[in-house]
Amino acid sequence: xxxxxxxxxxxxxxxxxAACGSSSSSSTSPTTAAAPGGTAGSSATxxxxxxxxxxxxxxxxxxxxxxxxxxxxxxxxxxxxxPLHSAYSNITLAPAAGGSGKGISDATAGTTDLGGSDAYLxxxxxxxxxxLMNIPIVxxxxxxxxxxxxxxxxxxxxxxxxxxxxxxxxxxWNDPAIASLNTGVTLPSTTIVPVRRVDSSGDTFxxxxxxxxxxxxxxxxxxxxxxxxxxxxxxxxxxxxNPGMVQTCSSTPGCIAYVGISSQAQATSAGLxxxxxxxQAGQFVSPTQANVTSAVNNSTSNVPxxxxxxxxxxxxxxxxxxxxxxYLVVKSTQSDANKAKAIRTFLAFAIDPxxxxxxxxxxxxxxxxLPSSVIxxxxxxxxxxxx
Amino acid sequence: xxxTSVRPERIRSKRSxxxxxxxxxxxxxxxxxxxxxxxxxxxxVAALGFLAYExxxxxxxSIVFNGGKFFTTxxxxxxxxxxxxxxxxxxxxxxxxxxxGILPLIFGTLVSSLIALVFALPVSVLGAILLVExxxxxxxxxxxxxxxxxxxxPSVVFGLWGVYTFGPxxxxxVYRYVADLHIPWxxxxxxxxxxxxxxxxVLAIMIIPIVAATTRELVRxxxxxxxxxxxxxxxxxxxSVRLVTLPFIRTGIIAAALLGWGRALGETIAVLLIxxxxxxxxxxxxxxxxxxxxxxxxxxxDGALTDSTGMAIHxxxxxxxxxxxxxxxxxxxGRLVGRRLSGPGLPVGRGV
Numbered sequence: 001x002x003x004x005x006x007x008x009x010x011x012x013x014x015x016x017x018a019a020c021g022s023s024s025s026s027s028t029s030p031t032t033a034a035a036p037g038g039t040a041g042s043s044a045t046x047x048x049x050x051x052x053x054x055x056x057x058x059x060x061x062x063x064x065x066x067x068x069x070x071x072x073x074x075x076x077x078x079x080x081x082x083p084l085h086s087a088y089s090n091i092t093l094a095p096a097a098g099g100s101g102k103g104i105s106d107a108t109a110g111t112t113d114l115g116g117s118d119a120y121l122x123x124x125x126x127x128x129x130x131x132l133m134n135i136p137i138v139x140x141x142x143x144x145x146x147x148x149x150x151x152x153x154x155x156x157x158x159x160x161x162x163x164x165x166x167x168x169x170x171x172x173w174n175d176p177a178i179a180s181l182n183t184g185v186t187l188p189s190t191t192i193v194p195v196r197r198v199d200s201s202g203d204t205f206x207x208x209x210x211x212x213x214x215x216x217x218x219x220x221x222x223x224x225x226x227x228x229x230x231x232x233x234x235x236x237x238x239x240x241x242n243p244g245m246v247q248t249c250s251s252t253p254g255c256i257a258y259v260g261i262s263s264q265a266q267a268t269s270a271g272l273x274x275x276x277x278x279x280q281a282g283q284f285v286s287p288t289q290a291n292v293t294s295a296v297n298n299s300t301s302n303v304p305x306x307x308x309x310x311x312x313x314x315x316x317x318x319x320x321x322x323x324x325x326x327y328l329v330v331k332s333t334q335s336d337a338n339k340a341k342a343i344r345t346f347l348a349f350a351i352d353p354x355x356x357x358x359x360x361x362x363x364x365x366x367x368x369x370l371p372s373s374v375i376x377x378x379x380x381x382x383x384x385x386x387x
Numbered sequence: 388x389x390x391t392s393v394r395p396e397r398i399r400s401k402r403s404x405x406x407x408x409x410x411x412x413x414x415x416x417x418x419x420x421x422x423x424x425x426x427x428x429x430x431x432v433a434a435l436g437f438l439a440y441e442x443x444x445x446x447x448x449s450i451v452f453n454g455g456k457f458f459t460t461x462x463x464x465x466x467x468x469x470x471x472x473x474x475x476x477x478x479x480x481x482x483x484x485x486x487x488g489i490l491p492l493i494f495g496t497l498v499s500s501l502i503a504l505v506f507a508l509p510v511s512v513l514g515a516i517l518l519v520e521x522x523x524x525x526x527x528x529x530x531x532x533x534x535x536x537x538x539x540x541p542s543v544v545f546g547l548w549g550v551y552t553f554g555p556x557x558x559x560x561v562y563r564y565v566a567d568l569h570i571p572w573x574x575x576x577x578x579x580x581x582x583x584x585x586x587x588x589v590l591a592i593m594i595i596p597i598v599a600a601t602t603r604e605l606v607r608x609x610x611x612x613x614x615x616x617x618x619x620x621x622x623x624x625x626x627s628v629r630l631v632t633l634p635f636i637r638t639g640i641i642a643a644a645l646l647g648w649g650r651a652l653g654e655t656i657a658v659l660l661i662x663x664x665x666x667x668x669x670x671x672x673x674x675x676x677x678x679x680x681x682x683x684x685x686x687x688x689d690g691a692l693t694d695s696t697g698m699a700i701h702x703x704x705x706x707x708x709x710x711x712x713x714x715x716x717x718x719x720x721g722r723l724v725g726r727r728l729s730g731p732g733l734p735v736g737r738g739v
Contacts, residue, residue, distance in 0.1 A: 100689075101689030101691075104692070105692030124471075127695070193579065199689060225469060227687055229667060234576055235578040237578075240660065
């Protein structure tokens, strides 16, 4: 909402790196617009400016790219569909929601071209399906919201306290563990109602990742995943999808819920409070685009070539602790060359700060562009998609 | 003895002669019709057989992997898919920490559907009798249509209504007072209404139209002559219902209840939304969150599909297979009970 400056900084730096980082050659210079497709026009140039020849451009015949999966990523892909079609008239993007689990399994089975997921593929999945790749296209984050009558300030919470709440060990809002973090705030004795997702969810994945990194009992117990074995917490509730989390929490005094950032505007307008979460450096921070950007920039050294990286609980004084890549799961071997080209072109378009990840597009869902240091790795991955 | 054994044989031979004559007179068109009808009769049986076979095939790795533990343990988790290790048992792999025990799911499925039946059955039967015998004709038809419309409401609508309106209302304004009576298992934290009792009540509302519509047809089928006889004998209306109508339709009611029970056993989306999806232990009270077999399959399917060992899917298939078995078993058991009930007494009730 109010974070244009940080965003502009990211985009500009990404562009700068992209412009001067073409050390690894590629014969195509930015100005030779006549990419293999011929009619691609100027849009092909930026897609190739990162240093890797991704062989992008308008496919020779119309291609429809189907997508299913993450409901957090879905609205962003809807935002991208129109500008994509304007830039490449032969590519139509047809996104659908359904959950990260569905995105991964659909892409694995080949029933969809692109599988949206908030969670990266596990090493088991990558080993079992060697042709499967997870390509990050944007950075997302997650807010922790609550509904405490009478409390208007932003509460400070730690991952450890959240884990204890979801384990049923902290049951009242005025528990000393919460009160000591929030001196000066009058907390009611209201019973805490933890809300969790019922569907297989990337939000559950990143939330439980955070709990696993901050509470050893959680790490050795439920651990993390799109579906975990939730401990019994008194009065706990379940909800379907991010909109369901917001709805349930706003109608339940005392509730606490984890909500993907693209639904945070609804949460705020529903009157839910947004917690300040303690990061690794001990600071309490909110999910502003600047804090999310800081978390990504402090995690980029951990991003492996297969791009399956956790950005949770990053180092850095201002880093927000629950941050993740939004992935598209795709097969590296496609049935025909035209489709492969369309997929490469779309992915290159999506990560390009001057095309897909423009500040305006990102701001619609409160997302952040990929850090410039990761883009070469992503481009290398995109270039591997063939037929 | 010898005399009595001759009679049926004679009848049989007469019948087979008649059949042979009928066969000889079949035109080609008759044969086609006979074949089509025969095929149509086989389809349901074949479909059930095929379904059971396919589910068994899909569930087989889980049956070997879990063995008897599937029915004797309480923890159902697909394991940590992001751990590098795997569990190996009898040559089959599952994700690290995976455990598949469905005791609480069997409990939740049976108990929620039985509570639903306890609420739905008297309401449906009394409602149907009232509708046919007491409500004036011109109101009966519209009320009947209303009942049929209720049967057509999609279960997701019931689920959303249950989780956002019915459940919170009952928790706030009803359960609290019930819980204050401190009756064992009917007490404890009432929460927000997501749980066993709310699910059972919503299930009851969902099966009332099925049971009531079937019962209504039964009540209509009671011969007017019997009722007139009862009136002639000086029976009051309530005596007539108790002594004539109810005995006449008893077996039919069992069948109607089984239909409703079957629906409650397998109901997925409504329970998924209202149950609170609590796994791995029995609900602490009748108000507490729980889970059923059908709703667990739906809740865990997405996550299970991402299990690279595939065991999570096999385990869910086994849950489905067990649910199929339970549905068939309850159906057979109900039929047995129905036959026992209709044994002596009025023979007229048998054919219904």
